Amino acid sequence: MNFKNTWQNISTNYSHWLSFGLLLLVASIINPSFLSWSTLSNQFVQGAIVGICAMGMSLVISAGMIDLTVGSAVAFTAGMGISVLNKTGSITLCLLFCLGAGLIIGLINGLLVTKGKIASFIVTLAAMTAWRSIINQLGQGGPFTVSYDFYEPFRAITAGSLFGVPYLMIYLIIITLITHIIMTKTKFGTYIYAVGSNAQAARLSGIPVDRVKALVFMYAGLMYGIAAFLLASRLTSIQAASAGYQYEMEAIAAVAIGGTAMEGGRGKIIGTLLGILMLRIIITVMVMANVPPFLNGLVQGVIIIIAVLAQNRKK
């Protein structure tokens, strides 16, 4: 009886760790060299930029909303960020622009949802289309490319490593930790879960529900800004039409796989990190197993459904 209860407790509260471990096991059976540091750290590097976006998405979904602007916001901010860099020659100004643009994109979403009283799905669907259109117009179909003078120092932001740990992996871990602390150790985190769980009761407890929602969108926007800055550095050339393509889908999938309830109120940040890593591992494993790349989407789709089904069964 006791063993059974303990097991139940583990399987409900740590299910994302269990499935993560299981996936690692499968991966190492298919290819024993998978468990090497270079392959493992590469999963973090590959997942870092979308992973940072997924941190923002975690907050939005925990508060009972959705944000579809991710890919367009990243493309707009990264493209314009490169223009700022080329014009001013300052990486600092480029970073500040990206953070500021992300915050403003989030603020616009937040205001339309709270003051305009429009469903977040609709607001961010419209914003997604609009931002992509703006950056396409500004880029006139062509790419935004970092000029030769700043190429090396700008690229070094994401290309290097510290004691063998790639920079991108460090960024992802730091941002995950900060987001985790916000959600578990500050009252703002509790407010987010409360708003997503029962907005009515939250309001009657004195929680400024609208402000919480707007701040959640701004935090998400800030994450997109950081992601855009890193993407610009990593690629040094941003295609207006395709940069950040489907980032929102991957971010939502990571949050769902990580065990966050789509209706809001419940979720863990560490789960989202594991979710993004799992998506990456699946792709790596499929390359190793010579699965045709066109089938990646199919396998990912099936895995997402299985992960969420497993969570539903527990309820």
Add this chain to the structure above:
Amino acid sequence: MNLEMREISKSFGPVNALKSVSFTLGAGEIHGLLGENGAGKSTLMNILAGTFPPTSGEIFINDEAVHKMNPHKSASLGIRFIHQELNLCNDLRVYQNLFLGQELTKNGFVNKKEEIRRAQEVLDYMKTNIRADMLVSELETAQKQLVEIARALLFKSEIIIMDEPTTALNSHEIAKLFDIMRALKAEGVSFIYISHKMPEIFEICDKYTVLRDGGFIQTGEIKDIDEKQATELLIGKSFTHTNLKEGSTSSVTPEVLLSVSKLTGTSCKNISFDLHRGEVIVFTGLQGSGTDELATMLFGASPISSGSVMLHDNSLSHKNIKSVMKAGIAMVPKNRKERGIVPDLSIQQNCSLAYFTAKHDKPFISDPEERARFERNREKMEIRVGSAKDAITSLSGGNQQKVIIGKWLEIDADVYILDNPTQGIDVGAKFAIYELIHEIVRTGKAAIVFSSEFPEISQLADRCFVLYKGEVQGVLPYSELSEVKMMEYSTGAQ
């Protein structure tokens, strides 16, 4: 139809919700099922309705064993379960809700005309004033409860289970409901009636069965016991029917804490009163009399059209709820499930929410502090929990409500607004909450309670304000409090 449930047991994991309980019901009988929250009443009824199977035990209908009961089989046997929570779809019309899952069809299409006709027939029979083609979202809570009841009458029923059917109804509507029950009883329909309100049970029921802690305690004829005996049976200890106001010296002081003048909103107007330190004022009135809005207006949760509220001689801005809380007003809202608890948060987090918004100004929150906050309240109110980190939904209604009250005690307000604080909770917990309210005002605070139950009002009120059509129709000091007078004022008869 004769029903016998024989030695039913049910466990949920390690919890034994029912321990070998037997229950019998004859044709044309109204049977009161009594017990505190968590005693096993709902579990027993859910087994009868086929929601889940018993761990052991059997069900006999007309002396024939029924195996593998499920909701469909239960419904086809004529067993109808009217749930305590309203299970209606707000965006559908009344008739669509009534026929939900059992639509009348003609050539494969829904026969809307016939559905409306039959639905209206039942609604008229119940003397409701509800039109069958109204949207459920346009209805008042009381009317929704009537629609829920109408559902059971629409199809031929043998046994109707009613779980707290009168929580939102006023005495006039309750009387109508009882008339309908008596008429159906004469046709041989049986009822299982679950309620915490003793006077109702003694008015309508023929027999009673008492459960306590999942076990069978006693069954018999209602005429053989009285309310006091029944209460003793269900809480399991000698419960002296004391009135907390009797014999105790009043704690009311001359100092005015809160002064409300000519407060007007959309459904209540020109409300004026002075609340003194140490005083409990009760507001009462029928559904729609404006009491709901008055509670939320005082708390800054719904807009004020005109009038003023002074707290400690300072005018209160009512800018938002947080500013009202900081000024020193707390509110325990009504409808715990919809407006009180945050279901995904733990017990201790729920207990901390108000403190966070009104008092917490450090950058981080601390788990030990949160735990200590809850522990204080757990001891004070004897809240029964496993772990403070469990989900709040794992608690019984009474314990949930104590957590919510604890949440507001933590902001140390001067004025406590309690909107129907004992809605749907058992006698023991009710009494504990009454004692707590008296303790709050004895420590120099004041309380405004909204309630429609006379026994509750007589336990609490130093003064009782009765609203009728949004205005104060009469004020009764404790010495003049009587149910008759209250009714006269609230129906506008006086």
